[in-house]
Amino acid sequence: MIADILAETTTRMARAVEAAKEDFATVRSGRANPQLFQKVMVDYYGSPTPLAQLASLANPEARMLIVTPYDKSALKAVEQAIRDMPNLGANPTNDGNVVRVTMPELTEERRKEYVKLVRSKGEDAKVQLRGIRRKSKDQLDALKAEVGEDEVARGEKELDALTRQHVDQVDDALKRKEAELLEV
Numbered sequence: 001m002i003a004d005i006l007a008e009t010t011t012r013m014a015r016a017v018e019a020a021k022e023d024f025a026t027v028r029s030g031r032a033n034p035q036l037f038q039k040v041m042v043d044y045y046g047s048p049t050p051l052a053q054l055a056s057l058a059n060p061e062a063r064m065l066i067v068t069p070y071d072k073s074a075l076k077a078v079e080q081a082i083r084d085m086p087n088l089g090a091n092p093t094n095d096g097n098v099v100r101v102t103m104p105e106l107t108e109e110r111r112k113e114y115v116k117l118v119r120s121k122g123e124d125a126k127v128q129l130r131g132i133r134r135k136s137k138d139q140l141d142a143l144k145a146e147v148g149e150d151e152v153a154r155g156e157k158e159l160d161a162l163t164r165q166h167v168d169q170v171d172d173a174l175k176r177k178e179a180e181l182l183e184v
Contacts (some may be wrong), residue, residue: 001143002155009159013166020125020170024177027114027121029173032065032103037088042081044074047104054078054097067092067099075099122174126167133163 025035034057041048051057055069055078071076079099083090092101104110140155 001147001150002140005136005139005143006155006158009132010130010162013162016125016128016132017169017173019128019164020121023125024118024173025180025183027118027177032059032061032063032101034059037065037067037082037085038083040085042074042077044077051078051081063105063160065103065105067101068097069099072097072110080113105167111181115178118174118177118181122170129163129166129170133159150180 025033026038027036037051038056040051042051042054043049044054046088052068052100054071054074055067058066058068060066060071067078067082069075075096077095079094082090082099082101090101090103092099106114136159137156140152140159144152
């Protein structure tokens with residue numbers, strides 16, 4: 001029973017770390033990257049739809065991205081969704097067939113803002129990991145009557161080690177992203 005709880009916790013924590021890494025990838029660090037637009041939701045016929053499902057993304061230049069909608073009627077909605085995206089500072093232009101997104105040059109001030117944003121996302125990921133840990137600890141505590149306090153105490157030590165390991169993974173990803181952002 002304890003092993004099952006720990007296995008499920010490991011899976012959930014690994015997913016949380018992957019989600020954090022994906023979240024870090026959506027923060028711009030120099031070159032315009034299609035991953036920046038991963039979280040853009042377009043209002044497509046009244047329902048929010050991920051941009052990747054509505055258009056292809058091409059990266060012809062370092063600071064430019066070309067978004068080609070599969071359905072030309074969605075062109076205005078795609079342009080508006082990109083314009084409304086926070087923390088991007090991009091200026092999309094629509095030529096009737098594609099949306100060209102030119103990314104502004106990263107200034108030192110903008111880089112520092114991005115570092116703050118990434119740190120905030122990292123802290124959110126750690127909070128999520130601690131929430132997973134708390135739920136698992138509650139499940140372990142519920143087993144005290146069945147398996148005994150010693151077994152539960154061993155399980156809690158393993159749980160703490162798992163939590164530490166996954167928090168360290170988030171910290172490592174955060175340090176890499178910060179270094180990438182501050183690199184000129």
